[in-house]
Amino acid sequence: MEFFRNTNIDFLGRKWYFLTFSLIFSVAGIFSMLFWHGIPLGVEFRGGTRVYVKFTQTPNNDEIRALLLRAGLRTAGVQRYDKPEYNEVEIVLDQKETSEQDLDAGKKQIINALETNPVAGKDDLNNNDKIGFSAVRSALALRNPMPGAAPEEYDRIARQVLDFRDKQRGGVLKSIDELQGTVTPPVIDALKQSFYTSNFGGLSAQIVGPQVGAQLKQQATLAVGFSLLAMLVYLWFRFELIYGVAAVVAVFHDTLITIGAFSLTNQEITLTVIAAILTLVGYSMNDTIVVFDRIRENVKLMRRESLAEIVNRSINQTLSRTILTSGLTFLTVLSLFLFGGEVLHGFSFALVVGIVIGTYSSIAVAAPMLVAWQEWRSVRAGRGTVPLPAQAGKSKVRAKV
Amino acid sequence: MQKNLLSKTALIFGVLIVFLGGIFGIPKSLTKDGLKQAVADRIHLGLDLKGGTHLILQVMVNDAVNAQSDHAIELLKDELSKAKVAYADISKPDEKNQPERIVVKGVALDGGTQLRNIVTDHLPEFDVTGGTDNSWVLLMKATVLSSLKVRTVEQSIEAIRTRVDSLGVSEPVIQQNGLGENQILVQLPGVDDPGRVKTLLSSTARLELREALDRGTPYPTERAALEQHGGLLPPSTVLIHGKSRRGEADAVYIVSRTSVASGTDIRGADAGNKSDTNEPIVNFYLTAAAGKKFALFTGAHSKDSANPSNLAIVLDNNVITAPSINSQISDSGIIEGGFDEQHAKDLAMLLRSGALPASLHYLTESTVGPSLGADSINAGIKAATVGMLAVLIFMLVYYRGAGINANIALVLNLIILLGFMGFFSAVLTLPGIAGVILTVGMGVDSNVLIFERIREELRNGKAAAAAVDQGFNRAWTTILDTHVTTIVSALILFLVGTGPVSGFGLTLIFGLLANLFTAVFVSRVIFDAVLSRKGRGEALSI
Numbered sequence: 001m002e003f004f005r006n007t008n009i010d011f012l013g014r015k016w017y018f019l020t021f022s023l024i025f026s027v028a029g030i031f032s033m034l035f036w037h038g039i040p041l042g043v044e045f046r047g048g049t050r051v052y053v054k055f056t057q058t059p060n061n062d063e064i065r066a067l068l069l070r071a072g073l074r075t076a077g078v079q080r081y082d083k084p085e086y087n088e089v090e091i092v093l094d095q096k097e098t099s100e101q102d103l104d105a106g107k108k109q110i111i112n113a114l115e116t117n118p119v120a121g122k123d124d125l126n127n128n129d130k131i132g133f134s135a136v137r138s139a140l141a142l143r144n145p146m147p148g149a150a151p152e153e154y155d156r157i158a159r160q161v162l163d164f165r166d167k168q169r170g171g172v173l174k175s176i177d178e179l180q181g182t183v184t185p186p187v188i189d190a191l192k193q194s195f196y197t198s199n200f201g202g203l204s205a206q207i208v209g210p211q212v213g214a215q216l217k218q219q220a221t222l223a224v225g226f227s228l229l230a231m232l233v234y235l236w237f238r239f240e241l242i243y244g245v246a247a248v249v250a251v252f253h254d255t256l257i258t259i260g261a262f263s264l265t266n267q268e269i270t271l272t273v274i275a276a277i278l279t280l281v282g283y284s285m286n287d288t289i290v291v292f293d294r295i296r297e298n299v300k301l302m303r304r305e306s307l308a309e310i311v312n313r314s315i316n317q318t319l320s321r322t323i324l325t326s327g328l329t330f331l332t333v334l335s336l337f338l339f340g341g342e343v344l345h346g347f348s349f350a351l352v353v354g355i356v357i358g359t360y361s362s363i364a365v366a367a368p369m370l371v372a373w374q375e376w377r378s379v380r381a382g383r384g385t386v387p388l389p390a391q392a393g394k395s396k397v398r399a400k401v
Numbered sequence: 402m403q404k405n406l407l408s409k410t411a412l413i414f415g416v417l418i419v420f421l422g423g424i425f426g427i428p429k430s431l432t433k434d435g436l437k438q439a440v441a442d443r444i445h446l447g448l449d450l451k452g453g454t455h456l457i458l459q460v461m462v463n464d465a466v467n468a469q470s471d472h473a474i475e476l477l478k479d480e481l482s483k484a485k486v487a488y489a490d491i492s493k494p495d496e497k498n499q500p501e502r503i504v505v506k507g508v509a510l511d512g513g514t515q516l517r518n519i520v521t522d523h524l525p526e527f528d529v530t531g532g533t534d535n536s537w538v539l540l541m542k543a544t545v546l547s548s549l550k551v552r553t554v555e556q557s558i559e560a561i562r563t564r565v566d567s568l569g570v571s572e573p574v575i576q577q578n579g580l581g582e583n584q585i586l587v588q589l590p591g592v593d594d595p596g597r598v599k600t601l602l603s604s605t606a607r608l609e610l611r612e613a614l615d616r617g618t619p620y621p622t623e624r625a626a627l628e629q630h631g632g633l634l635p636p637s638t639v640l641i642h643g644k645s646r647r648g649e650a651d652a653v654y655i656v657s658r659t660s661v662a663s664g665t666d667i668r669g670a671d672a673g674n675k676s677d678t679n680e681p682i683v684n685f686y687l688t689a690a691a692g693k694k695f696a697l698f699t700g701a702h703s704k705d706s707a708n709p710s711n712l713a714i715v716l717d718n719n720v721i722t723a724p725s726i727n728s729q730i731s732d733s734g735i736i737e738g739g740f741d742e743q744h745a746k747d748l749a750m751l752l753r754s755g756a757l758p759a760s761l762h763y764l765t766e767s768t769v770g771p772s773l774g775a776d777s778i779n780a781g782i783k784a785a786t787v788g789m790l791a792v793l794i795f796m797l798v799y800y801r802g803a804g805i806n807a808n809i810a811l812v813l814n815l816i817i818l819l820g821f822m823g824f825f826s827a828v829l830t831l832p833g834i835a836g837v838i839l840t841v842g843m844g845v846d847s848n849v850l851i852f853e854r855i856r857e858e859l860r861n862g863k864a865a866a867a868a869v870d871q872g873f874n875r876a877w878t879t880i881l882d883t884h885v886t887t888i889v890s891a892l893i894l895f896l897v898g899t900g901p902v903s904g905f906g907l908t909l910i911f912g913l914l915a916n917l918f919t920a921v922f923v924s925r926v927i928f929d930a931v932l933s934r935k936g937r938g939e940a941l942s943i
Contacts, residue, residue, distance in 0.1 A: 001799045002856070044765075054772045088772065103763040104599070128770055132594025138743045162593055166452075166771035204770035212457065212764045223897040227890040234889065238882060272832050275894055275902045279839065279909065282890030286846065286883035293879045321853040324799075325846040328792055332842030335788035336835055341780025343449070343773065343831055351839075 004320035011315050011363060012308050012371060018364035022253060025357075029260015037263045042270035043206055045220070047213030049093040049106035052081055053114065054202035056174045059089050064114070071113035073106075082342040086170070088202075107205050119196040125165070126172050126201025136161050136191075143190035157183055161191070171202020220274045227281045228252060235285075239292055242373050247288045250366035251358070254284050258354045267346055276350035283329070284358030287322045288366045294318045295367070308371045315363055326359040406933060409926045416918070417813065420820025443823040445572070447830035449769050449901050450778045453590035457764040458561075458603065460583045464759035465553040466500040466546065467493075473524050473539070474503060480519045486512035501541035503527070508535050554583050556758045561587060561602055563754035568598060584764065595768045597747075603761040606751035608667060608685070609660035609715040610695065610734075612702065614638060617711030617723030619645040619652035626653045641713070643720025644739075654720045656713040661698045664756035666691030671753075672745040675737065681745035683736040685752055692732030700729040714738075716748075781834035788838050792845055800852055802942025806927045807848035810919040814844045817915035818908070832905035840912030843887065847920035851876040852943055865941040869928050873921065880921065884913050 033039050043050045053059075061078045068076040073093060081090040093106040111127060118124070123131055123139075137158040146153065164182045165173055173179070176192050183191075208216075228248050235244035255277055262269050294314040302310050315322075333355060337348035428439035448455050474491050481488060489507025493500060508516055516537055520529040526545040530538050541549075558575055565573045570589045578586035592598050614635060620626035623640050627633070634640070637658045645652035669686040687695055702710040703726045713723045714736050721738045740748065793811070797804040818840055822829065855872030863871065891913070894906030932941070 001801075052770065052773060054770075082776065086772070086776070101762065103766060104596075128593060129596035129768075130594055132592070132597065134597070134743060135594060138741075138746075142742065166593065167775070170775070171771035202770045202772040203768070204773045205766060205768045207763075207766040209764045211459075219897050223893050227893045230889045230893070231886055234882075234885060271898075271902055272905075275832060275898065275905050278890045278894050279887070282887035283843065285886035286843075289882045289886065290850065290879055293882070297875075317857075321850055324849045324853070328795065328845050328849065329839070329842035331791045331795065332788035332838050335791060336784045336838050338784070339780060339787055340784035340835065340838075341777050343777050344781070344784075344835055347832065347835060 002320070004323065007316050007319050009316060009319075010312060012312050012368055015364075015368045015372075018368065022257075022361070022365060025257045026253065026260065029257055029263055032260060032263040037266045039259065039263055040266055040268050041217070042268040042273075043092065043213075044208050044271050045213055045217040045269070047208050047210035049104075049110075050206045051091045051093075051107055051110050052202075052204040053089050053091065053110075053200050054170055054172045055087040055089065056172055056199045058084070058087055059200075061089065064089060064091070067113050067116065068110065071109055073109055073113065076110075103207050103209055104205070107203075107207060111203070114200050115198055117198070122194060122196045124198045124201075125176065125191070125195040126198050127203075128166070128171055128201055129203055129205075131195070133158050133162055139194035140187070140190060143193050145184075145186035145190035157187055161187075165201075172200060173197050216271070220271075223274070223278060224255065224281065227278055231281065231285055235289075235292075239296065242370060243292055246366045246369040246373070247285060247292070249369060250288055250361040251281055251284045253361050253365055254280060254354055254358045257357050258350055261353045262346075262350070267349065270346050272344065272347040273350050276347045276354065280351065280354035280358060284354065284362065287326060287359050287362035290318050290322060290325075291315055291362055291367050295370070307374050311367050311371050315367055319363075322359060322362065326355055330355050406926065406929055409922075410930070413813075413923055413926060417816065420817045420823075423820025423823035424816065426823070440823075443826065444819065445826065445828050446778070447828045447833065447901060447904060448588060448590055448767075449773075449831045450781075450829065451590050452769045452771055452773070453588065454592050454595040454598070454769075455765075455767040456587040456589075456599065456602075457578055458557075458585045458587065459762045459764050460554050460557050460585060461760045461762060462550040462553045462583050463497070463500045465549060466541070467496060468758075469526075469549060470500055470503055470541065473527065476523055477503070477505070477519065477539075480523055481512075481516070484512075484515050484519065486515050488512070501546050503539040504532075505537045505539070506534070508537055510535065513537070550583060553758045554585065557761065558585055560755050560757050561585065564601055564750065565589065567750050567754065568592075568601070570598075585761075593771075595766075599763065599766070601747055601751065603757075603763065604751055605717045605757045605760050606754070607664050607717055607756040608752055609664070610662045611660045611713045611715055612657040612698070613711035613713035613720070613723040614655040614657070616709065617654065617713065617725065619643070619654060619723070621645075621650075621652065623653050626655055630655075641715060641718060641720050643715075643723075652720075654713060654723055656715065656720070656723075660715070662687055662691040662695050664752075667752055667755075669753060670749045672742070672749040673735075675735075680737065681740045681742045683738075683740070683745050683749045683752070685734055685736065687732045687734075689732070695734075696729055696731040699726050702726055703728050777831050778834075781831055785834060785838045785841075789841050792841055796845060796848070800943055802931070803848075803852050803855075803928075806924055806931075807845060807852070807920075809927060810848060810924045811841065811844055813923055814840065814912065814915050814919040817919065818912045821911040821915065822908070827907060828904055830901035830904040832901045833908045836905045836908030836912065839909065840916070844912065844916040844920060846883070847876075847880045847916055848924060850879055851920070851924065855941075855943055859941070859943070865935070865939070866932050869925075869932065869941070873925055873928075877921065880917070884917060888913050 059080075061080065065076065065078050068078070068091070075094040077092040079090055081088040091110055093110070107129070111129060115124060123135065125131055137154055140154040140158060141151070160182055161179060164179060165171060169178070175197055176188055176195065179188055179191070228251065231251065232244040232248045235247050258277060258280065259269070262273065291314055294317055295311055298310045298314050302313070305313070330352070333348055333351040336344060337352050340348050424443065425436060425439045426443050428435050470493060474493075477491060487509040488505055491503065491505050493502060494504055495502065505516065513531060517529055520527055520539060524539070527539040527541055530540070532538055554577060558577065562575050565575060565587070570592055572590055574586065574588035576586055578584035587602065589595070589598060615629065620629070626640055635655065638655050639658050640653050641656050642651060642653055644650070666687050667685055668688045671684050673682055673684050674680065675682050699712070700706070702708060702712075709725070711723045711725050714721045721736060724737070736748070738744075793808050796807045800807065815837070818837065821827070851872050854876045855868050858868035858871045859865070888910055891906045891909035895903050895910060898906055
């Protein structure tokens with residue numbers, strides 16, 4: 001089987017279309033970043049509280065919002081998390097609710113606000129922030145439902161109760177009676193004397209103080225900047241400065257459009273999204289290098305042709321492997337996007353967008369830039385001399401002829 | 402040639418066995434469960450998959466510096482009055498930001514030399530310089546200051562470790578975070594009540610035994626307390642808040658400024674029950690030296706003595722109780738604070754583990770609850786399986802015979818990657834799983850580059866063996882360049898990233914390194930083996 005056999009597409013002739021296409025997407029992204037959604041940073045970068053809560057029945061977001069508002073949490077963002085049948089909700093609080101002195105004040109406020117019918121003198125068995133093994137264990141020891149039992153017996157039962165809550169029911173029990181069949185009736189009665197169940201539980205939380213948020217933001221920006229710089233230096237060393245510049249411009253273009261896509265769709269840029277973007281910086285280089293390697297090889301073989309023809313020929317010759325390599329990686333990333341679950345959603349979204357744009361840009365941005373640079377030089381100097389890597393004699397490793 | 406091929410094949414099988422060993426170790430049994438257990442023993446799941454809490458704490462090292470400089474001020478005051486040097490005031494002008502700087506104002510003109518001598522003799526950790534207006538500045542030496550800070554962080558880590566151990570958390574991580582930022586990273590896998598654990602870790606747990614004046618009367622407000630003494634506090638006393646005797650309401654006590662005994666004087670503590678009411682209490686035991694001091698104090702202030710007074714039990718600057726002293730006590734005591742059993746146990750544990758040398762603030766908390774972790778791992782495995790199958794099938798259909806070659810290389814690539822992780826006891830995080838999936842996609846890229854080149858050479862009329870040779874040679878430079886760029890960005894991720902992100906970078910680096918071996922070397926050996934069986938001029942399945 002073979003796709004793209006002996007293609008002969010005039011890529012450089014279409015450079016204005018490409019430029020228009022790239023401009024539309026970059027400018028749309030930039031506009032959204034500046035005037036519409038801004039850059040939607042996750043709590044890890046702006047500081048704040050994010051809490052995931054699981055309910056016993058389908059949650060009503062408006063009701064939750066009203067409960068939080070009543071507790072004075074004005075800016076809380078409430079939205080469904082993951083598949084509807086999981087009954088999970090993501091609640092995001094602004095930085096204002098997060099201080100370094102009392103980091104989890106916001107989380108506690110959320111728990112208290114959602115706790116609609118607390119029972120005096122009893123604890124909420126679903127509150128996994130507070131109620132764990134030791135609380136259940138000491139409640140059992142206090143009520144002593146099995147007189148004469150060895151202390152280890154209560155250890156075992158407490159573990160069973162929590163395993164049932166966390167592993168069988170995903171962290172939230174509809175009622176203590178659900179434990180029937182797991183533990184004996186006297187134990188259930190004892191638990192009922194110490195605990196009640198609310199309609200939510202299974203909390204996960206991510207809380208980032210303002211100081212760390214600013215620190216992480218700086219680190220992420222530096223990391224992306226440094227890896228672009230590292231790419232530039234490496235390609236300069238392996239090819240020529242202009243090749244490095246062209247490749248880095250193309251990758252910067254990819255990064256910009258990917259971040260723009262997050263802004264346009266108003267998805268949060270989390271730490272893992274930054275990881276995806278850094279991966280893209282490295283990976284987008286691959287296609288560009290494949291084309292550049294071929295240009296370097298062809299420059300030696302095709303001495304009569306102009307650079308534009310050489311570049312066009314090289315893109316066509318490598319087209320099938322460019323598409324195939326990206327296509328295969330895209331396949332795995334797509335499977336991650338479709339099946340990888342909610343936690344990796346942003347991460348795989350960045351890769352899906354980035355790999356498509358990265359492949360496009362190595363054909364439509366990086367290679368044409370080489371030609372554009374040469375033309376600009378020859379216009380300026382009257383008759384341009386082109387420092388091609390084969391003649392420059394600078395690169396140490398050359399393709400074998 | 403044939404012999405060469407044989408030794409290369411042997412090398413590949415050797416590598417395979419070594420890295421399989423990395424994944425499984427030496428399994429106890431070869432059943433399905435036995436192998437599963439063997440893998441679980443070597444490759445650990447990260448917090449995001451297993452559930453648990455990840456915390457970063459800031460050690461407020463200035464607390465420890467303040468304690469040191471407070472001590473120096475007390476000593477200086479004593480020595481100056483002994484030497485009869487007059488001064489107007491000793492203070493720390495900027496306690497918050499520069500707790501290491503003490504200013505002595507209005508020293509008598511002839512007192513300068515004596516002050517200097519006192520500092521050199523008794524406070525060698527300070528430098529003293531004269532200022533304007535007869536004031537003198539004591540500044541803690543830079544080396545002393547930095548080692549004090551380092552020690553404070555180390556002691557905090559020690560105390561946290563003791564507390565975590567006594568909570569029975571398995572495989573915790575407690576270490577310094579970053580460089581010189583006085584931060585501590587704590588990872589607690591499988592903790593099922595993070596709220597309680599967090600409170601326990603950051604409790605300073607500074608227990609002090611002080612004198613409670615006015616026989617331990619709890620006043621409702623600070624004002625009420627002052628009014629008892631005509632609006633002025635008695636000398637050497639302070640106001641401390643706490644609970645009233647009935648338990649709940651906020652109350653104010655007048656207690657002595659200095660303590661009779663404090664945290665470091667405690668040699669043991671345990672939870673128990675009061676003999677008559679069975680109420681949970683905490684017993685504590687003092688060291689011998691502190692016990693003597695405590696006996697003197699309780700003897701002088703017991704109920705029937707000439708100067709009866711109460712004992713204030715102060716925990717983290719909060720009065721827990723202020724009982725009267727029935728008779729002289731030497732080296733042990735009890736704390737009745739209206740605790741439940743859990744609280745009594747927790748407090749005893751905190752007292753045993755020792756006080757923190759400085760207070761701790763939480764900077765970040767990330768808790769993965771029971772519902773998130775389990776879903777994630779299933780989704781990750783599903784995505785990996787689907788992605789891998791798609792790639793394997795595509796390669797088989799598109800390159801036929803050579804596709805088998807690539808697929809063998811790919812599977813070997815995964816085995817080496819997982820083996821690497823096993824050897825380094827790396828932690829598998831959710832982004833790490835994504836890294837494995839990406840390795841599948843990127844790993845096969847190298848084979849595509851080689852195969853496409855071979856096809857091109859074949860089209861140009863080369864014989865199979867020559868085409869394979871050229872294909873590998875020409876694609877090698879490209880493969881090297883593409884791997885270097887991706888590894889560089891993955892390396893930056895590994896170095897800069899924390900937790901899961903760092904794990905992702907590491908997975909990617911291992912995967913790509915392994916890929917250089919599998920896609921280029923192993924693949925080549927398979928081609929050579931296939932070619933050696935074929936006759937001259939026979940076509941290659943690619």
